[in-house]
Amino acid sequence: MPDWNDRELKAGTMVRGALWLVQVVGEGNTFTKEQLREAFPRISQVDRRVRDLRDFGWVILTSSEDASLAAEDQRFIEAGVPVWDPAARQANAPQKTISAKEKRSVFARDEYMCTVCGIAGGESYVEDPNRTAVLSVTRRTTVLPDGREEVLLVAECKRCRAGSDGSPARADEVLADIKELDDGDRRRLLRWMERGRRGTTALERAWNAYRRLPGEARGEVRSALGE
Ligand SMILES: [Zn+2]
Structure with a gap:
């Protein structure tokens, strides 16, 4: 398990928040929004990112769910999916089926090309001319510029999908590079x-x-x- 405070760690706020809960708060203990903000200064809506962990089976209660808690307290009951492991997170991401309409609009937006390697649907691979690209719409965990993590839809070819290690797309890093x-x-x-x-x-x-x-x-x- 990575250290929550490791500056080299390439992870979004939800993942860092999960590590902070496990390593600093500990299961069964309480924490406040203020402590969370002190641990993650300059990150907006860190409490929301931590609440996103509930989609991954983490149990975090507020005073409205547990009357024994003071209004400002939350209790970290139990850790869920180890979200710092990209493969585990991808495998357990909240799924719902992608409708035909959604697929059509993703294909059109991505110009009928694989967003990873750029091949167009039906085109043959340069290194493997006997194979043609089959595009599908898949889910890609993405770290957005404010550190929020979302699972977003992308057009991807079968080969890139098979070769993916589940690591997230990093809009935050792309933005940081552009700012340089x-x-x-x-x-x-x-x-x-x-x-x-x-x-x-x-x-x-x-x-x-x-x-x-x-x-x-x-x-x-x-x-x-x-x-
Ligand atoms: Zn591809």
């Missing part, structure tokens, strides 16, 4: 997001044009730049 970009790159990325496809940059256009030059001309460009 300089202003110019960030504006460019926003334009690509609006258009739904990547554009070329002046740098790439210059590189491609340079590479298409005859060898001697490339040499002259380089020496002109060296001066």
